[in-house]
Amino acid sequence: MRPSLAIIAGGGDFPPHLARIAAGQSGALFVAALEGAADPLAFGQADLKSYRLGQLGRLLEELRRREITDIVMIGALPRPSFGALRPEASTLKYLPHFARAFKGGDDHLLRGVVRFFEEQGFRVLGPADIAPELTAPVGPLGRNSASPAQKELLVRGFSLLAALSPFDVGQAAILADHRVIAIEAAEGTDAMIRRVADLVANGRLKIAKGDGVLVKAPKAGQDLRVDMPAIGPETLRNIADAGLSGIGLKAGQVLVGGGGNLGSQADQRGLFIEGVA
Amino acid sequence: MRPSLAIIAGGGDFPPHLARIAAGQSGALFVAALEGAADPLAFGQADLKSYRLGQLGRLLEELRRREITDIVMIGALPRPSFGALRPEASTLKYLPHFARAFKGGDDHLLRGVVRFFEEQGFRVLGPADIAPELTAPVGPLGRNSASPAQKELLVRGFSLLAALSPFDVGQAAILADHRVIAIEAAEGTDAMIRRVADLVANGRLKIAKGDGVLVKAPKAGQDLRVDMPAIGPETLRNIADAGLSGIGLKAGQVLVGGGGNLGSQADQRGLFIEGVA
Known part of the structure; x- marks a missing residue:
């Protein structure tokens, strides 16, 4: 049985x-929904409880009571309000663990959170470990695929991102x-597309029809367990507005959003989405 | 005597x-002011004539009549209107030279213009060949200089720009x-600063006080004779608005604009401008 x-x-x-996807696999599943970010109703019949960020102590107790071994963190975090952060008594003792992590940027904070759960004895997995089908496959997602000229731009784009990687950007x-x-x-992918x-x-x-392309990849040092880049229906809308082709x-x-049908959404817009090995 | x-x-x-600066040097000087871009009154007593872009033939005749040997091109070009481009009879025969150059980007066009004047027997110089004092010296331009922490950012920034250079960007x-x-x-330096x-x-x-810096350098393949990057008073205003330090x-x-006193303008704003070898 899976842990x-x-x-x-x-x-x-x-x-x-x-x-x-996880519910269809063997093993027990528990969902800890972060208040102000996750909508509990979206999880249907899943065994779920909601937590404020300040209720970390309570969450840890629940995870231990259930003998949870593996954790996966996924989804957008809210800009935490002071209310959400206000620590309960059972959380206070963990605060020193986070003091250091809060000093760096977001990446630094996420690495701190991973390290914290590992120190508490959990195994931290990435979404792709549980559900590789959430990520881009090799090749086109829909019926459209990149033309040779578009492929050339993709190759050049991925080389560019690789050259930027040592600078922890791009x-x-x-x-x-x-x-x-x-x-x-620092502006983020959507703002960059809007700029174009x-x-x-x-x-x-x-930008001639069929010419412009967006390339997206993680940075070299990025922890794909907690910080995988993602695209979704909004990305498609934005690149269509900018006159890009795929x-x-x-x-x-x-990560590829859109509930598993982003490829057909791309087809409808005459765009390609293609995974490159 | 200078040519x-x-x-x-x-x-x-x-x-x-x-x-x-050139008027203070030996040798004859002629100014060909591009209509719609250069203001003839700004050139004081200089020997000057104005030309539309379509009057290239007439300009060449004037340059030859004056036995001009060296040309330097400087200043912002207007987005040319059809009116300005409308070729005179004496210009028509040169059009085939430009047909190819117009097909690439701006860089390509500028290289085409340089090649054209060279083919016509002129030597094309850069502003720095005539007046090196128009460019950034090594070290601070004003009284403020970069702190060790700011220097570290500058070094990292120039490494980043060097890594981008093979991709003809940055x-x-x-x-x-x-x-x-x-x-x-593609957005340009000012738009990038406004984004920040x-x-x-x-x-x-x-951005903490004294933290953020702008780095600026030519791309590797850039022809510094006709396409040298430049900063000026507006750049200073923009980085001050963005909360950068220098x-x-x-x-x-x-090229450093501001009529030779950009260093003191930086001092007044508490900013540094520093040339790095």
């Missing part, structure tokens, strides 16, 4: 989707007309 | 500044809090 699994669930479609880039149009840093849409709208940039994803290393 | 020099002048402060980047915050691609200002204004990014420039390879 008992707890999904610590944030916001968005990924946590319920992962829960549905989860995504946009290429068109044989050149690099935009590189993501604005340049096109203002006439400062022309998306290249590092296969197995980017 | 006769023509300045083909676009918009902004750089062309008149270069003309003043004239500038912004770093803060030990990481890369923004990378310039917006992230700070929206609370999505915090600017690192590749020494000798970035």
Whole structure:
């Protein structure tokens, strides 16, 4: 029998989707829904309890009572309010563990959270360990696939992201007309795509039909257990608005949202999504 | 005696500044002001004529009549209107030279223009060949210089730009809090700085006082004769708005605007500008 699994669930479609897949596997499943982020109703009949971030102590007690061995964390975290963070008595003793982690950036914090659960005796898995089908496969997701010219842009884009990796930056880039149009840093993928849409709208940039592509991959040091890059229906809408023709994803290393039918959504928009090994 | 020099002048402060410096050197000087870009009144007593882009033939005749040997092109080009481009009879025969150049991006076009003037027998110089004092020196421009922590960010920033160079992108980047915050691609330096200002204004990014820096350098393949990166008073205003602390420039390879007193303008704002070898 598979060890008992707890999904610590944030916001968005990924946590319920992962829960549905995990429920179909052997072994007990428990969902710890983060208040203000996860919608408990989205998880159907799953065995679920909700927790504020300040109720970490209570969550740990529950995980131990249930003899949970494996944990997977997935979904968007809310910008925590002071109310959500307010620690209960059973949480106070863990605070020193996090003081150091809070000093770095988000990456640093996530690594601190992973280390904390490991120190508490749990195994921390990534969504892809439970459900590889949530990530981009090798090849096209829908019926459309990248043309040779588009493939060339994808290859160049992934080389660019690899060159940026030592600088701990560059989860995504946009290429068109044989050149690099935009590189993501602190602004995030959606803001980068909107920037390109604005340049096109203002006439400062022309992107021919079938030309522009988005590439997305994790950075080299990224912990894919807790910080896997993701795309979803919104990404498709945004790249369509910017006049791009498709998306290249590092296969197995980017989460694909849309409840399993993002490929057909891409088809409907005349876009390609392709996983590249 | 120095060979006769023509300045083909676009918009902004750089062309008149270069003309003043060149006028103080030996040799004849002629200014060809591009209509719609250069302001003839800004050039004082210089020997000057104005030309539409479509009057290339007439310009060449004038350069030959004056036995001009050297050309320097400087200043911002207007987005050319059809009116400005409308070729005169004496220009028509040169059009085939430009048909190919117009097909690539801006870089490609500029290289085409350089090649054209060279084919016509002129020597094309860069602004730095005439007036190295227009470019960033090694070391601080004003009284403020980068702190050791800021220097560390500058070094990392220049490494990042060097890593991007093979991809023909990355004239500038912004770093803060030990990481890369923004990378310039098609949007241009000013838009990149405004993006960081917006992230700070929206609370999505915090930049501590004395932390954030802008780095700026040419790309590896850039022809510094016609396409040298530049900063000016507006750059200073923008980085102040974004809460950055200063600017690192590749020494000798970035034009410094502000009529020769950008260092003191930086001092007044508590910013540093530093050339890095």
